[in-house]
Amino acid sequence: MAEASFVRRTRSPGLALRLGRISGVMVAHAVIFAPGIVGGLLRRKAPARTGERLAALLTALGPSYIKIGQLMSTRRDLLPDRICDALGKLTDSNPAPRRSRIQAAVRDAYRGREWPFTEFDWTPVASGSIATVHRAVTTDGRTVAVKVRRPGIETVMRQDFQLMSMAVRMLSRLPRLREMPLGLMLDQVGGAVLHQVDLGAEHDSLVALRTNLASLTWARIPEPVTELCRDDILVMEFVEDLIRFSPDELQPEARGTAARRALAAIYEMLFVDGMVHCDLHPGNMYVDRDGSLVILDAGFVIKLPEAVRVSFADFFIYMTMGNGPVAAQIVIDSAASMSENCDLEGFRKELSDLVIASAGQRSGEFSLAVFAGKLFDMQRRFGLYPAPEFAFPLLSMLVMEGMVQGFDPELDFQKEAVPVLMRRNEPREPVA
Structure with missing residues (x-):
């Protein structure tokens, strides 16, 4: 392999x-x-x-x-x-690098030009796995958030995925895994994770998300300060007075609204724009005092191939409608490969039954993780392997499902997707 x-x-x-x-x-x-x-x-x-x-x-x-x-x-x-x-x-509470290392990284980024800040708080307001975030004030008086890539982070992460690649090659020799495209899957997912260290690319993703979600008046994405951004420094507007996206932090009457808005945003990205945010955990998503949804991070944002966007959206709407045979055929048509003894009829019948049984279940009954696990098991047993890009929309939805499960047990994940899915064949041209 x-x-x-x-x-x-x-x-x-x-x-x-x-x-x-x-x-x-x-x-x-x-x-x-x-x-x-x-x-x-x-x-x-x-x-x-x-x-x-x-x-x-x-x-x-x-x-x-x-x-x-x-x-x-x-x-x-x-x-x-x-x-x-x-x-x-x-x-957002990982140990921060030493202050001297952060200072060296920021000053090196602006070496050879006028220092653009009148204030810079070297103590991070947030410390993630890829970068630290600092509050600063620019020379023209704007309060900004400065995201600083951790020194040496790219080398460490690349080594980690190289070790994972070696492990995948060994696993691929096992008889039951020999035909699965494990290397291709790691290539897709690992490359996307490593892409997070490129803060220049995150700048472009922020611009694209601001454009694509502009019609959602309750969604806020910080505006980047383009002239101050570098490959390892991202400068954007500082959003004040944020409330953590957690049912414990919100009033009971606000929880359902927050959950539905989060689902609407992810569905808009996934089904219409084909830009998938795979990292909407509570450290990256908040609610402001007006109830707007605030997405602060765009590091793990993936642009789906158009064929994958269409296939995934079509599968989801037919799953929502309980049309098992059509949903199963979409999975078959979009498969990346099939084994020599692939049993298409067996797969079609078993997945059709699963879709029919899952249709209309609410969040307290339906588990995307369980559904996905059964789907992957079917694909393995019947010798049908999906395109690796399908991992991204599924990961995005699994993270979101885990986030909103505790907000409203009556929330119907499938029904909430229908208004967006009806526009699935009319994608906007994203800025990317």
Whole structure:
């Protein structure tokens, strides 16, 4: 199997050191925490601090693993609340680099030109896995948020995905996985995750999202200050008085509205524009004092191929309508590959039954994670493999489902999508 294209083929000493560090962290955490975990299992009770220990492990492993923890934190339907609460702290409270390193990075970015700030708070207002965010005031009096890429982050993340690529190549030798396009899938997803370190690309995504969601008067995306942006520095307007996107932070009457607006925004991006935000965790999405939805980050935004956008939207609307046979045929027609002994009729019947059974279920009954798990299992059993790009809209919706599950148990994910899906064949030309 070919190695993922975003991974360099050289086996540098740095890669060996990174592998050694990962192994050392894993062993150290196993030695420290294994007795408590084993004791809890013997008592048939999960240790009380499992979430904190898992968050500490992911933080020690580095940004690629922190990103995994951030996504896991949104799945309260699959993980205990105490674990999600602990992992949720990874969204914007990661340890910041030393102040001297942040200062050096910012001053290097503006070297050779006039210093553009009259005030700069070197203590981050948020500290994510990829970058820190600082409040500053420009020389023309604008209050801005300055996003500073962590020094050395690209090298570390590239090494992590190179190690993952090596693991994928070994897994692909197993008989049951030999025909699955694992390398291609890692190429697509890994390349997209690494794309987050390019703050110049995030600037372009912010501009595109502001254009594409302009008709949603209750959606706010910060405006970038283009003339001050660099490849490793993103400057945008500072949005004040934000409320965390959490049912615990909002009044009961505001929860349903917030959840429906979040779904409407993600459906607009996904089904109409084909620009998918895969990272809408609570550290990136807020509500302002007027009730508007505020999206602060656009690092993990993917432009879908048009064929994938259309196929995914068509599948979703026929799933919503409970039309199993047509939904199954869409999956078959859009498949990237099929095994030699692919059983199309068996797949068509089983997926059709699943779609019919799932139609009309509300958020308290329907789980996209369970549905997706069954769909992937069917594809594996019947020898039908989807295009790797389908991972992005599914990831986006899984994260969003995990976020809004606790807002309104009567929320109908499928019904909320229908008004947007009716416009699915009339995409706007996004700015990208």
